[in-house]
Amino acid sequence: MSENARDHDIVLLGATGFVGAFTARHLARSAPDGVRIALAGRSRARLEDARRELGVDWPIMEVDTTDETAITRMTRSTSVVATTVGPYLRYGMEVAASCAREGTSYADLSGESIFVARSIQRNHDAAEKSGARIVHSCGFDSIPSDLGVGLSHSAAGGVPIVAATLRVRSLRGGISGGTIDSLRQQMREARTDASARRLIANPFALTPGPSVRLPRRAGSGWGKERGGWQAPFIMGAYNQQIIQRSNYLTGWSYGQLMQYREVVTTGRGVAGFAAAGAISVGTAAFVGAMSFAPTRAILDRVLPEPGTGPGADTVEHGRFVLDVDVYPVEGEPMRARVAAPFDPGYGGTGVMLGESALSLALDELPDRAGVLTPMVAMGDKLAERLRAHRFTLDVAPLR
Structure with a gap:
């Protein structure tokens, strides 16, 4: 106390x-x-x-x-x-x-x-x-990602990391009007400020940036990996910024060359391909629509108002399961399983x-x-x- x-x-x-x-x-x-x-x-x-x-x-x-x-x-x-x-x-x-x-x-x-x-x-x-x-x-935003990488890094011996990937295995829950309003305000700011747009897209926006030249960045997440399909996770761009700040604040302990991304696994075969495509296209369309006043006004008619949120049944049956895979420069790769029987956002x-x-x-x-x-x-x-x-x-x- x-x-x-x-x-x-x-x-x-x-x-x-x-x-x-x-x-x-x-x-x-x-x-x-x-x-x-x-x-x-x-x-x-x-x-x-x-x-x-x-x-x-x-x-x-x-x-x-x-x-x-x-x-x-x-x-x-x-x-x-x-x-x-x-x-x-x-x-x-x-x-x-x-x-x-x-x-x-x-x-x-x-x-x-x-x-x-x-x-x-x-x-x-x-x-x-x-x-x-x-x-x-x-x-x-952003404890599962941040703790997942940090705990895996420690378990791997604290050596630099070549790459880390968060995979959304299961996620069920709702979205509140407050979350939508936060996205709305940021998109409005970015719409009128080119520096703000660059900041949102920069994985090192919350650090001075690494002092070494980075290799080509990892892909968006869309595609096939280990025989299954995956799509980019909508929260990945921001969570990457938080993880790189953790990296910077600990003296770049994860390594200045670490590449990080977040994806949603959608399964194998035609069904997995279709789901990955739908998530990728839907995410891009939603963010794009929120970026422009005319389409944002249309979305505002159907999206939750600030102060409102999902119903009790949605919250009660919420859950999430995430895997954070970390690949150190030497030694065994490590996986953190981050999960809870709760609606993730509420x-x-x-x-x-x-x-x-x-x-x-x-x-x-x-x-x-x-x-x-x-x-x-x-x-x-x-x-x-x-x-x-x-x-x-x-x-x-x-x-």
């Missing part, structure tokens, strides 16, 4: 939102006795309703993310802020910046390259000075964010500060916590 003069160990900002409610329920069930948790958001009435449903007596804080005074009051009151309030490009920067100034650790669910790159530029030095750990992407993400907040507040962590990644900030401690909540994080030689 943290011992300091602050009023709270954790403040959950956005506790009444769709993902925030999952995170709050997880903390109410799983936080150790004596952990001081507060719920924060714009509406006191909604926060009181949430507290009543949870059956807890946690304090409530009214915080508008456009009110700098309220944000500072919150960040000074707690050891950790965990926030689900996105899009982070619009609502996240002042919260992260205040945490960096005040020495308050921070965890969010961002999958927004532009936001995280700007946060690094603005907040890394301030957080190093104050001792804050600013940890973006503490949900399905039930699973609520556990991941909640346990990240608890880890930042309670665990003895590596002596690092700044804008970090889940693996660099929490690593094995977070993996242990997730295993205690029905997550699989197993590493073994790849046969």
Whole structure:
């Protein structure tokens, strides 16, 4: 337990939102006795309703993310802020910046390259000075990928990696309006800013980049491998950026020549080929449509609104199984199996964010500060916590 003069160990900002409610329920069930948790958001009435449903007596804080005074009051009151309030490009920067100034650790669910790159530029030095750990992407973006590579790299002896591939074996779940809105805001930004478009496409957008000349990049993921078909995974481009930041923050321990990609395995034969083609074309079409105002307006009529999400049945029956294969320069290739019986984006993400907040507040962590990644900030401690909540994080030689 943290011992300091602050009023709270954790403040959950956005506790009444769709993902925030999952995170709050997880903390109410799983936080150790004596952990001081507060719920924060714009509406006191909604926060009181949430507290009543949870059956807890946690304090409530009214915080508008456009009110700098309220944000500072919150960040000074707690050891950790965990926030689900996105899009982070619009609502996240002042919260992260205040945490960096005040020495308050921070965890969010961002999958927004532009936001995280700007946060690094603005907040890394301030957080190093104050001792804050600013940890973006503490949900399905990007804990499975980041921990999968990091744990496999350690199991392989810590030697440089030639290549690493995440393979989606099974994934079932829904999508919320907040996730769609985050993509929408990033696409709007990229539409009017050529540098933002380049940043989204750059695997080293969150690092200064390697000092050596890279070989030709790995393919997109579409095609046939080991007799089965596969397609690129829509989250792969962003997750690659987080993994390369972990690589950079650990002195390029994975190797400056490591190539990383994420794919969805679709099976063999004609059915596998058709599924891989459909995913590839559908992903490209969706991202393209979100990039242009006229087609985005059409999609907005049918996509979930911010604050809404999948139904209870979809969440209840969600699950995911991922394999992260790492090929070191010497020694045996290793495979991390990352899986959980939860909807990846909501039930699973609520556990991941909640346990990240608890880890930042309670665990003895590596002596690092700044804008970090889940693996660099929490690593094995977070993996242990997730295993205690029905997550699989197993590493073994790849046969």
